[in-house]
Amino acid sequence: MFPVSCLRIRCFHRAVVNPPRLMKNRLPDPNAGTGHSSVSTCCHRKDTCHSNINFRGLGKERGLFHYNNKIFSPRSCSTSEVKPSCWKCKQLLVKTPSFFCSSCQTIQPPEEKTSYFNIMDCDYTFTVDTQKLQTRYLQLQRSLHPDNFSQKSVKELEYSESQSALVNKAYETLLKPLSRGLYMLELQGMHLEEGTDAEADPDFLLELMEINEALDEAQTPEEASKIGHDTKGKLADLTVQIDAALHKEELHAARALLTKMKYYANIEDKVKEKLSEFM
Structure with a gap:
């Protein structure tokens, strides 16, 4: 025979670990009756029986409880990606x-939110191997170009056009340091705002003005070429600094350096336009 106090403790423990309202408010299976079975959920019961559970939220938030001061809910159960x-x-x-x-070698539609680095099979770095990038571009276009699908179905032709355009955009974006x-x-959620002249260093803006004036006044190809050579050197220095940032x-520093790179790229x-005038 167990004492009455022990029976009360055991009953209380069962009621807390498996409270009736949690059983009633269990979330329905989103895939029930839909025929989809590619998503699987996995909730570990041992977590719900941990001694560090704090049940303060049970009376206020249905289906939620606190585990080691962190909110845990049925929705946070691990799910395998589709x-x-x-x-x-x-x-x-x-x-x-x-x-x-x-399996069937059929062309597929573009996958949403796939980064250009993944498309072009490049490492996520500012110092991209441009030769490898060009090789990858030519390989993809040889297989994805719409001319290869002129005798295929309409859907396959549309997918080839979309894939080919996406590869073009990815290649052009990753080819030049500025873009x-x-x-x-952008992948980090930052953008280079328009009208950044007001935030730029006055000495830097004065330097840009002098370079533009010298280019406008250039009378020979040699004078324009010298300005172009100096500009290439500054772009190379900025490339090293941006890569380090x-x-x-250091995203804010990288954004400031990219702003300078944009002006030097202009x-x-x-310079190229000026040189074309001497031809």
Whole structure:
């Protein structure tokens, strides 16, 4: 025979670990009755029986409880990601991104939110290997170009056009340091705002004005070429500084340096225009 006090403790422990209202308010299976079975959930009961559980929230938030001072809910149970499958044969796509199905070799639609670095098979770095980038670009376009799908279905032709355009955009963005750096900032949620002249260093703006005036007054190709050579050197120095800032995750410093790079890149374009006038 157990004492009455022991029975009360055991009953209280069972009631707390499995309170009736938690059982009643269990979330419904989002896949029930839909025929989808690719998502699986896994909740470990041993977590719900841990001795450090704090039940302060049970009376206020239905279906929620505190575990080691952190909110835990049925929605935070681990879920396996839904892997994309081929639109034609329904086989799972192994690679990411998948341009073609490995089973039926059918072209696939572009995958949303895939970074340009993944598309071009590049390391996420500011110092991209441009030769490797060009090789990858040519390989993709040889297989994805719409001319290869003129005899295919309308859907396949549309997918080839979308994939080819996406590869073009990824290649052009990662090819040049300025657009590459701006894209890396965008991936981190930062953008280079328009009208940054007011925030720029006055000495830097004065330097830009003098360079532009000298370029306008250039009378020979040699004078314009010298300005272009000096500009290339400054762009090279900025490339090293931006790479270091991004490597250290100093995003604000990288943005300021990219602003300078944008102005020098404009001067470089003006030098090319000036040289074309002497031809």
